[in-house]
Amino acid sequence: MMFNLKTDRSQYPQPGPDGKLEIDLETGKYLKLWQGPNHPGITGNMSVELTVCGDEVVAGKTHVGYLHRGFEKLMERRSFIQVFPIVCRVCVPEPDFNEYCYAAAVEELAGIKVPELANWMRTLILEMGRFNSYMMFLGGISGALGLGVVGQWMTYVRDLMLDRFEELTGARIYHMFILPGGVRGHLPDGFAGRMEEVLRTAEKYLADVEKVMFRNAVYKRRTKGIGVIDPKLFEPYGVTGPNARAGGVAKDLRKDAPYLVYNELDFEVQTGKDSDIHTRVDVRYRDIHQSIALIRQILQKMPKDGPVMAKIPNVLHWQIPRGETYIKGESSRGEYGYYLVTDGSGYPRRINVRGPSYTHAMALLEHLIPGTNISDVAQLMVSLHTYPPEIER
């Protein structure tokens, strides 16, 4: 071995008998270090206030709020149709989940049945969104480890998928396509063929990622056994999605509580055992391939024709009877949900967005940080795959 990676821990503070660390900044032994809110090792705009001793982090506090735009409150002052253009903004890299959850919640409370083809289209869009979200993730995790080229490849592949989004929905980032009642349009002519080209290109670049990242000694050293989440934490910390699946929990809402057309699709829940950064990335990597397969499956199985919009009331004075519902789905980061309360008026009484990042990026991260090396904080955070905008609705 070329490097001595063993650390002399004698100089580091030892926890007291209650397991708690007494940190006295006056002693001069500690340093406060802010990672974020603008930092290449932070996903989105948030920050971690690190207390370090030497190069080891002894405590970390997460700070959010840099992105707060008051969406939930804003939505209470918008009519049901006016909420539609807002929701996608709650999560930039995977906006479609917001569109789906909101639409489904409205449809349930208003008693609207969505045409079958619209459900297929929605599933397609969600898988395209998942794929793109993972592209961002791979770019992020590789970037945190200094593998910049992977980020560029993934950005390219994501861009190709954005082209497909653009031709299908009319926009690249904020698609605003899943409307309460259905979706806004049918597939453009020749869409499946162009999608297939994108998927093939994606597979080609993913094969390169396999070689450059997964078969990379440095990558392995810096991800294996690091940032392990004890599966016992999954329940109390509300850990879902790939973060939990990498710890052996085969939970996936697409299987456990099938929505849209997932029960008509063949796929498996991707899991791992080690619950470390490496496994989490690996689970996602396999999930990408599964999304690719799902997109192909959907395009092949979906009905060729039919309506895509149900009849909805006049949206300019749409009132929805008193009720409440929680609509959830499996986003690329875990359970994503919308809690909608209506009171019979033309406005939502309350909308609450349950984004997986809320627990993953704050409580869980704070718990995982102590004891890590400063240089590992970035990949630890990225490995949780969190998007601050959905923390701050």
Add this chain to the structure above:
Amino acid sequence: MSLRDVLSPYTAWKHLFEAPVTIKDPIGREAAERYRGFHQNDLSKCIGCGSCEDICQNAAIDMVPVSDPKTGDSGLRPMIDYGRCCWCALCVDVCMTGSLTMSNEYTWVDSDPDAFRFTPGVDLKSWDAEEKGYKRENNERRLTGTHRPEMGMLEPEARIASFGEIVHGYTRAEAVIEADRCVECGLCVATCPAHMDIPDYIRKVREGDYEGGLKLLYETNPFSQTCGRVCTHACETACAAVHEGDAIAIRWLKRDITDNVPRERYFDLISKPDVPETGKKVAIVGAGPGGLTTAFDLARAGNEVVVFEALPKPGGMMRYGIPEYRLPYDVLDHEISVIEKMGVDIRCNQRIGTDITLDQLKKDHDAVVLSLGLNQGRSTRVPGSEEAESAIDLLRRITAGDKVPVPKQVAIIGGGNVAMDIARSMARLQRQKHGEVGVTVTALEDFDHFLADDEEVEEAREEGCVIYDARGPQEIVVKSGKVAGLRTWKCKAIFDAEGRFAPKYDASDEMVHPAQMVVEAIGQSADISLLGAELTEKLEWNRGRIRIDQNGRTSEPWLWAAGDLVSGPDVIHAVADGHRVAKSVSAMLQATRETH
């Protein structure tokens, strides 16, 4: 750690000499066919309804005046602020005419930040004619309803058997669906002669607040039950919804409100305001919609109002001109009883000029309002026309319960709604007497320019009437002193090059319609003999009509005129007139009180 794990990353170098994956210069890249880019507005279609402004959650749209609006539109057009717009295209989806679309253009550079606030279609842009860009799929408007529920009606067989009301009125569910379609743009309000508060009363239907709705109706129209059935509904031609699908059934929704408030509740809801008595007296001649609306307003303002009606019952042309199957008499009676509750004294069988003179009225009252209906039929003056019946006279006699002759075959001259009314009334009487219908209608106009409403024509046909278009009457055939038929020629043109009435006929295309009764339904006029020679001389006239100012006042300061006499045959115009005159009379009375 294997050697492979050290070497493998270097495989990335195989891309070294490839072209970069990023696009060097994204400007000029054409966006997708459906891309939601910059807005376009086809001004020849846009009506300025403002639905786009309503839906925009970013308040990016402001309706601004334009210099050359179309008739019937609001004169406003959407100005969009690209500092606020999020390109959601809800404005495109909701647009009531399909005028608003988006191009796939997405780059626009300008050093002036205000340039990005623009009025598409007015401020010309390079993308105005761009075909590509976001359009609604199949140009379907899916965010608001496009079609009205069909109105329930008696089947032809059932309706021809009696004079019972044909139209059932909406069920609650149908009314809600229909009321839901209204986008509350208010374009209709300007077109309604009485400027009824249409969007608000439609909202009351939606909310099920019928009593609130009734109060709203009475703010502008004491004949809402009548209008809810027989209004000419000019509002519906101006309705924003008419451009893509059906206009909102404004008339039926008005009726829905009036039908859903129990009759006795009217008297509680429409109570007389607590105002002091003015001590002024107003006489109104004619108990039609114009006169009674004036009476309603003036009585509510604390004046003593007396209405003089020549016929045995009040209602004017509403009662004696409109057949019962369209407007049941009990509806009219109830409507008038609400007006009487305001303290209006209606004196029937009082013919001015015969039973009491206009001079007397002038002496006994502070103001006099003339509200005469068009109750005299016009004649074709073709040979034999002295043997013809007048439609309006026949209708009156049917209503009054007089015995009218009901021959097996009747020919009608005329193609307007009155012609349809008499045709369908005679058809019912024939059915009762002979068991079958034998009515022939001959209209001067061809079907492309027909005067009667489409549904009137359709229903008349369903009831067994035969309708000929483009036929001009030449002679009423009289044999041994009895009407035997109507001779018509094909009409080639009605007006001459100057637009004057000068029908041209093709004598070779002749028909003789056998009939034992011929009815003329070619227009009506008012009987103004009651004015007397002296007053007729004194008054100013305008092409045969009494000249009035914009408030309905004649050149005689004590005399006002309202109703069909000044605005032509239409209930809602008469109602509007009534309000106008009442306001003017009130102002005059107020002024005299202040100066005395």
